[in-house]
Amino acid sequence: MSTPNGAVREITYGEAVREAIVEEMRRDPTVFMIGEDIGAAGNVFKILTGLQEEFGAARVIDSPISESGIAGIGVGAAMTGMRPIVEIMFGDFTTFVMDQMTNQAAKTHYMSGGKLRVPMVLRTTMGAGRASAAQHSQSLHAWLSHVPGMKVALPATPRDAKGLLKSAIRDDNPVAIFEDKMMYSVTGPVEEEEFLIPLGQAEIKRPGRDITIVATSSMVQEALTAAERLAQVGLEAEVVDPRTMVPLDTDTLVESAKRTSRAMIVDEGCERYGVTGELASVIADGAFYYLDAPVRRLGAMNVPVPFAPSLEEQTIPNADGIFETARTLCGAA
């Protein structure tokens, strides 16, 4: 992981999200938030406590349970000079906002020949692991990544959560940010000074020479854990976090695979027709003559997320699976 400059503190992922919103709302009066239970409750994960107190109910709008409506309100406000942050409590509920994001937000700039802009952020969650079962555990980021006009970010650390969100708020396009709800209480170093992380810039979270592990969101930590164990058996894995699905930093992914000659992709979306397939294809295309083995994929199982923890844990990629797959790929099994 890159080292931040200047004074650094350890804060949680949730605190990092909150800091990003607070800083941007103080900086720019056109930024406002709308979402369910984001007022006095401070959102269901308690990461926005005090936000409404500081900025008032007019700029931190506690909405009815109307995901489609608040997404549409976000689009209309964004088209007319505001920078809304629309919070969708669980990523599973993005099903309700797909028309507004897909048919309206993502296409407005293009359809209007560049005249109208939709600078809005859609913040939502992803990820299983809380025994929340099939309707509160999905990772649906591939859906919006498929739509031209959308940008999609998956911050994996508190620092990324803050820097990417601040960039997303300042971006003139609709940006969806998927936050893994298991990470809100995870801590990490974040500099005191203001900083931005540009959308479209991958980060090498751990350098290595033997295999490239491209990982997203909470899978980055699983990949780093696997990399430590791989090191113990003599394999140096390079962990690359694309950080944004769109725009995608193709160069960093391909160059890493060229250096290591082996690559695997780990992502918590269902493996079928998802992010792992896209990223594997990007690497296969870009690094074909450098690869010593086919690119491997590890996504979530193609099943609804089950409730029973013993079943649920089977469905998500983890450090054990990454370790085994990487070792096999390196011919060291």
Add this chain to the structure above:
Amino acid sequence: MSAEIPIQDVEHWLSLYEQMYRIRCFEEAADNLYTRGLMPGITHLYIGEEAVAVGVCSVLRDDDWITSTHRGHGHCLAKGSDVGRTFAELLGRSTGYCGGKGGSMHIADQDTGNLGANGIVGGSTAIVAGAGLSAKLRGTDEVAVGFFGDGALGQGQLYESMNMAALWKLPVLYVCENNQYGEYTPNDQTIAGEILDRARAFGIPAHEVDGQDIREVSRVAGDVVAAARRGEGPSFLQCTTYRYRGHHVGDVDRPYRTRAEEEEWQATRDPLKTLADWLEAEFGVAADVVEQLETEVRTAVDDSAAKALDEPIPEDSEVTTHVYA
């Protein structure tokens, strides 16, 4: 004249007549372009409904916002768009309002406050509330008007939008253009209960308006827009109207309604004829004055259509521009 109709000078009403007639000529020319195979895609004509767009937009300011529908040419022109650039957009030309990338169903013109036609029925019913929220948050007295057809009454998002607009007293006017048919289906098969009750359930003042009488449309719209501007929150208008043509230009046989019904609306409730008759009775505007005006408007519109055909198509490289801002 009844007391509540404001006495405005004859030029005002003639100007509104001219705008309605321009829309009718525009739509007839668009139909002609389609029929001759000169216009790509399909289009949905506003003929018969002109008094709604012109009447409502006549009480709006330049800095007010509208959201429009797939049947949006009338809204576009009524809010102030140029005929030639609108034709150019319909023809997919680079000089069109969207550089030829939006077309009939997505035409937008930010400079006149038109946030766009919409290919999704009910797709802009929440966008208009967002524009209203924005107007309020920015501390302005702008008003946002959402046009939608009776077909959009079937979309749930409208009710989410009305609920929030009422809760937060947003400066929004919901204008339901009830032209009796949702695409190819008479709306007595699709709408339960009373339309106005749906808005009233949210505490939103709702009015039924004769959408073929521009004097009534503009009077009621003027009242509710003024209320919205004063911060009194949203209103809802059900404008009873009729589309003379099919759902789109290719819907020519219209088996879902009778020719007699169509003829009756045109003979007895035509918005142009209604206004012309009143102008004659009230101000003594002679038929030849109106005819003269019509000839000028039609000539200008037809010229614009012909000129638009000569406009260039977009450069091939435009396919990848404006995906992102």
